[in-house]
Amino acid sequence: MKTLKIAIAGAGAISEFHLKGWREQDGIELCAICDPDPKRAQARADEFGIRNVFADTETMLLKTRPDAVDIITPVNTHAPLVRLCADLGIDVMCQKPMTPTVPEAEALIEYVGDRVRFMVHENYRFRPHYAEVGNRIQNGELGKVRHARLTVRSSSVFDYGDKTPFLLGRQPYFGVFTHLLVFEVLIHHLDALRSIFGEMTVVAAALDRINPVLNGEDAAVITLRSEDGVLIVIDANISALGYPPLPTDRLEVLGEADTLVLDRETISLLSRNEPVTIHDLQANYQACFSGAVREFANGLRTGAPFATDRLDNLKTLRLMSSVYEKAGNPL
Known part of the structure; x- marks a missing residue:
């Protein structure tokens, strides 16, 4: 197996999970990492045994000439860095969202x-519990699917007392985003639902802001319909007091033969006496990062298409943008 030289652009909070994913793969050399904050880059380098540390991406790429780059930087930097990789002939995986808007992504x-x-690191479809739901629907356990409802709850951006909310503590710039919940969180769920139900269109959308210190929305109700006629509702709130800081999901899928429910860590069919599947959500959180990394590495080696390549991810970005258009708050 050829060893792939991988460079990492960005050493922020999320880079930990990317790097753990890379460390799980065979035949990988993490050859360099860069970040505008040298101390942060050095800390990640020390933690994961990366010998080369840089302050900017271009210098890193020119000096190390990796096979591929994993871009883990703020969204407004994605396009310039991907263009740089293309100009240098270096394959690239880029964090989601690909760009702030659909026209920028198309360009x-x-x-x-x-x-x-060029792959986009959109990882929810790689979560084992969502993958199980998709596989069981495809295997015909529910018959023809007619209706689905996804409820998302967390206290990510609005917490008790004087604590800094989890998501704002990890990525404080989210507080100034004028488009927040759908842009940063539900884009994951939209992609996962696309992988399960196929292409969808937005029928209606309403957004709200619970935490008054935010600029963007933290609550949303979205109605979609798939090309096969499945009616899908997303009801999300990430300022839900009493809920955990990480989003918890409940997905109910109603078919003509049975109803399947994913409720946090459990998956069950309602009309059959069978064992309930129980997932380790903490392990699954890392598993989806590792799954996306594995998809990228395998695709580089075999030439197989990426499940979330730039053209597929453009569909997710268009769907997310359509939510804002329907809600009267376009990107």
């Missing part, structure tokens, strides 16, 4: 063309 995709492999 980026056109610029890159087929010069390099």
